[in-house]
Amino acid sequence: MKTQISPGRLILYSLLILMVIVYLIPVYMTIITALKFPEDINLLTSWDFPDRINWGSFSQAYDKLGPNLTNSIILTITATILSTLLGSLNGYVFSKWKFRGSETIFTLFLFGMFIPYQIILIPLFQVLRALNIYGGLPGLILAHVVYGIPITSLIFRNFYAQIPTGLIKSAQLDGAGFFRIYCRIVFPLSAPGFVVASIWQFTQIWNEFLWGICLTRHTSNPITVGLAQLAGGQAVNWNMPMAGSIMAGLPVVLVYIFLGKYFIRGLLEGAIKE
């Protein structure tokens, strides 16, 4: 068979390749700048590949961003685990233990999803102050856990809707209670739900900047804040923030690369099952 490319295809692919280039230009720019020495960086040669490679940018950036990176890892992992676990329990109740008014409460939960970060910034600040946890990581973790509950509850409620209610009833007749059913039957079936919810939460929390800068003191700043400060001065050695950007962006990219296929599968689950 001869491979024939119709004119329509040709236009389509040309457009797609163009889009790819447009999207990859900043990535290219970031990488080559990160690999240059500060004195090699100027507007004239900004597009050129470096003649000599400077891996030192990364260690320099790490020296500055190291503590922020640690903060971000602690913050993101803790908040992701807590908010997905709570979301899973909520979803379990909303889908399998419906009670009078549970639909209304669920709807109210959903409103939480549409509240922008900025709107609750001041009240959040006041609450954390009142709780005496303002300024440190625990406060920021609490904020992200609470803010993440609506979306994780929604993901798990929809995910658990596919688990036949007969399983729950059957376990009830077998004598199992609320938590035993959750631990022995629902939780072991939840892996796809956890993948979807935790990728979502991981990305959201890792990339978040505003709360990070407003709710933590300098020593507890997450990497997004650290990165901004790295680029914030007047005369900047551009290779360092670029290397920092790569370091800050990498975890999210890696999470997508390794869990991405489960993410799509999890999102589609139920849509394709009978």
Place this chain on the structure above:
Amino acid sequence: MASLSINNVTKSFGSTEVLKGININIDSGEFLVLVGPSGCGKSTLLNLIAGLETITSGEILIGDRVVNEISPKDRDIAMVFQNYALYPNMSIRKNISFGLETRKVPRKEIEETVNRVATLLQIGELLDRKPAQLSGGQRQRVAMGRAIARNPEVFLFDEPLSNLDAKLRVEMRTEIKHLHQRINTTIVYVTHDQIEAMTMADRIAIMKDGIVQQFDTPQQVYDNPSNMFVAGFIGSPSMNFIECSVKTEGNQSAVELNTGTETPQQLVIPPEVCQLEAYREKSVILGVRPEKIAHGFPDQDANPSIHALQCKVSVIEPTGPDTLVIVMINEKAVTCRVQPAEASQPGEEMTLMIDLSKAIFFDPDSGRRIA
């Protein structure tokens, strides 16, 4: 083993009443089938017996214990669900032992029970597999095994065969009946399939709109349906309902049948079949099963209840052992069960014998049976 009494039970969801005063009593070891079209409340009733829903009013007794306020796990019942409800993450062995572990049965006793059940249902070689690796029939068997392991007072089956293909369904039907004969436990079985109900039950409760229409043995339900709904629901093909007017013939009542091929006939209804005096010059619904309209009956000459009708065949449906012949009587399509060799072709006329000795009459307004 225990008897089961359902006394005046009602159930409402909000303002909709789905069960309207149910009364059913069965003895210990009986096989009760709840049958009815979807939405009749049969599954709700089963959930009430299981304790998965709460009763609005009335009471349910298992043995001589009122269980209204007792939680499902303490009612000493086991349930087999429509989609089997096997725990997908556990092996078959775990599935069977889960309930026993929850009840803190000693490990050794659990092991013995699992083995006993596995032998009884011939699922020994499946014990270490996961439910997903089993066929439909095997899953069904495991679901029953899980129920048996608990050795309950009452078994509840919620449409357990509806997910199986036709052949397997018939096999499992026999298997469940066989199982009942061996373990002899009280069973409540919900289905919408009247054949399942007829073949398995000691007693059938036919439900519609939250009311038990009739509660009796399968044969009684078939021979003496209490109303048109029961008569039409039980039996396949369904009973024929022919609207006809009641005439006076001498001092006896007769119904007029018109097949369109001859002058209308007046068939005398003997008083022992039905007292139609009150309906003279009015109309009634004549109910006659397809097998009572046939090409011929062995005793047709001696039996005064058998009459000949000249009919025009409109459709024939061969089933193998019989051919269903559809003819028009009183402008209504009527199904007759005829020997395949005797069936005429569509468009042709044929003489059919109608046996009215087991005919049943219904009031056309209420649908109730006329005694």
